[in-house]
Amino acid sequence: MNSQRIYLWDLPTRLFHWLLALSIVAAVITGQVGGNWIEWHAKLGLLIVGLLVFRVVWGFIGSTYARFGEFFPTPAKISTYLKGAWRRPGHNPLGALSVFGLLAVCALQVTSGLFANDDIAFNGPLLDLVGKAVSDRLTGFHHLLVNLLILLVALHLAAIVFYAHVRKDNLVKPMVVGWKETEGPAESAKGGGFVALLVALILAAAAVYGASGAWMPAPPPPAPAATTPSW
Amino acid sequence: MKSKLTLALVAATLAASAQAQVKVEDAIKWRQANYATMGWNMGRIKASLDGAYNKDEVIQAANVIQAIANSGMGKLYVPGSDKGSGFHETKVKPELFTEGAKVGKIAGDFNAAANDLAKVAATGDAAAVKAAFGKLGGTCKSCHDDFRNK
Ligand code: HEM
Ligand code: HEM
Numbered sequence: 262m263n264s265q266r267i268y269l270w271d272l273p274t275r276l277f278h279w280l281l282a283l284s285i286v287a288a289v290i291t292g293q294v295g296g297n298w299i300e301w302h303a304k305l306g307l308l309i310v311g312l313l314v315f316r317v318v319w320g321f322i323g324s325t326y327a328r329f330g331e332f333f334p335t336p337a338k339i340s341t342y343l344k345g346a347w348r349r350p351g352h353n354p355l356g357a358l359s360v361f362g363l364l365a366v367c368a369l370q371v372t373s374g375l376f377a378n379d380d381i382a383f384n385g386p387l388l389d390l391v392g393k394a395v396s397d398r399l400t401g402f403h404h405l406l407v408n409l410l411i412l413l414v415a416l417h418l419a420a421i422v423f424y425a426h427v428r429k430d431n432l433v434k435p436m437v438v439g440w441k442e443t444e445g446p447a448e449s450a451k452g453g454g455f456v457a458l459l460v461a462l463i464l465a466a467a468a469v470y471g472a473s474g475a476w477m478p479a480p481p482p483p484a485p486a487a488t489t490p491s492w
Numbered sequence: 493m494k495s496k497l498t499l500a501l502v503a504a505t506l507a508a509s510a511q512a513q514v515k516v517e518d519a520i521k522w523r524q525a526n527y528a529t530m531g532w533n534m535g536r537i538k539a540s541l542d543g544a545y546n547k548d549e550v551i552q553a554a555n556v557i558q559a560i561a562n563s564g565m566g567k568l569y570v571p572g573s574d575k576g577s578g579f580h581e582t583k584v585k586p587e588l589f590t591e592g593a594k595v596g597k598i599a600g601d602f603n604a605a606a607n608d609l610a611k612v613a614a615t616g617d618a619a620a621v622k623a624a625f626g627k628l629g630g631t632c633k634s635c636h637d638d639f640r641n642k
């Protein structure tokens with residue numbers, strides 16, 4: 262078989278991936294440490310909102326292998342893969358399940374965080390939209406769900422080790438450099454040009470702004486000094 | 493004579509236990525009220541740290557937290573108060589009643605952090621207050637993580 266080199270993961274997809282991995286790890290740590298780190302936890306959360314929205318938009322207007330339509334795992338594709346007859350580059354149908362699972366759980370985690378509170382000195386930026394009682398329940402959900410997120414990431418890493426050692430397929434290198442050696446015919450990724458990038462970045466920025474709560478009406482100004490009793 | 497003595501003993505025992513034993517419902521109410529009050533005062537300090545620093549406001553708030561921390565809150569975890577309702581259903585975990593050494597360690601750290609915050613607040617040094625505030629918040633969280641249901 263003749264092997265060739267194709268351009269698999271475009272730069273935005275790769276940057277998305279490594280920034281997401283770093284910020285998720287940092288969010289899990291800062292969430293557990295608490296104290297003043299909760300401020301960084303919230304900032305990381307906003308970064309993650311931006312990354313996820315960027316990735317969703319890029320799943321429609323990015324380059325070939327980054328598009329959701331390209332790797333959406335239908336039962337037919339999964340059964341082809343399980344029979345060992347899958348030959349296309351990009352996320353394989355089982356890997357695609359993990360991709361969508363990771364994206365969905367990250368999205369739920371970050372969304373619940375925006376409404377959460379710690380009963381100490383921190384309120385999520387969107388807490389006022391739902392009130393304290395709902396916020397408390399979402400906080401409980403936030404604490405529970407992170408265990409699932411950690412489990413999925415562990416599976417993700419285990420799968421990568423499995424492919425490297427058992428299948429002799431290094432998935433990490435293409436996610437770093439973009440290029441992959443493939444056997445048989447395959448085409449390099451196309452599309453996802455400058456305009457698409459700009460659109461995705463603008464939508465991501467809009468989502469971060471929405472999540473930050475900066476648009477919410479400011480709380481009523483404190484009562485004038487004269488009416489605040491000194492006791 | 494003997495029956496009088498018994499009566500006096502019973503009365504004394506009752507009086508003593510009435511003094512020491514808070515009713516379960518009251519115990520839960522008062523601890524919830526104390527925690528909520530600390531929450532109020534943590535919020536006041538945070539507002540000062542995030543916005544314009546108000547030294548007097550921070551001193552008032554830190555003193556309240558210090559007073560509650562040193563009030564002997566442990567007495568509000570009377571036997572049987574692992575379940576029940578005060579202002580609302582209690583969220584305490586049963587482990588708080590069985591893991592004495594661990595609770596004691598956390599409560600000790602919490603007291604020390606509250607004392608430290610009050611001391612630093614008196615100086616009006618915002619950066620030092622921020623550090624002490626973060627440390628105190630960490631001790632609140634470590635107790636909530638281990639001993640309070642979500
Ligand atoms: C918290 C940590 C991580 C999260 C949340 C995460 C999430 C993801 C997601 C969502 C994708 C899909 C990429 C896309 O199409 O947009 C992906 C793919 C990938 N990730 Fe991660 N990742 C994490 C850590 C890591 C680490 C540490 C490595 C490497 C050692 C890694 C290696 C890869 C590789 C190689 C792929 C491509 C898999 C394929 O070829 O199908 N990830 N990851
Ligand atoms: C995907 C992103 C996020 C991850 C991975 C994450 C992870 C965590 C973790 C691991 C904890 C500690 C849970 C525990 O100790 O049981 C936590 C707590 C918390 N997080 Fe997040 N979080 C994320 C996003 C956010 C966002 C965006 C906010 C709000 C802006 C937020 C607010 C909180 C709050 C208020 C707590 C509660 C702390 C407490 O109960 O003491 N999180 N998070």
